[in-house]
Amino acid sequence: MTTPPEAPEPPDPTEPVLCSAKGCRAEAVWALRWNNPRLHTPERRKVWAACDEHRDHLSQFLAARGFLRDVVTLEELPEDPR
Structure with a gap:
């Protein structure tokens, strides 16, 4: 019998x-x-998550693939971002 994996710690x-x-x-x-x-x-x-320096680069990477939906500040992010 194997032990189920533990749930990851919340941030x-x-x-x-x-x-x-x-x-x-x-x-x-x-x-x-x-x-x-x-x-x-x-x-x-x-x-x-992105710092000011990498925001554009990461946004362009996601946008080029059709994945980017929106960009908000971390403060604006809902508790459950799904």
């Missing part, structure tokens, strides 16, 4: 959110809300 709200750009350790300011219509239902939203 610590006191810790800063870091930019999703590879190798970037800057604090994020932006929430890039996206979904892949081939995998996700239309209302589903995944979120990448």
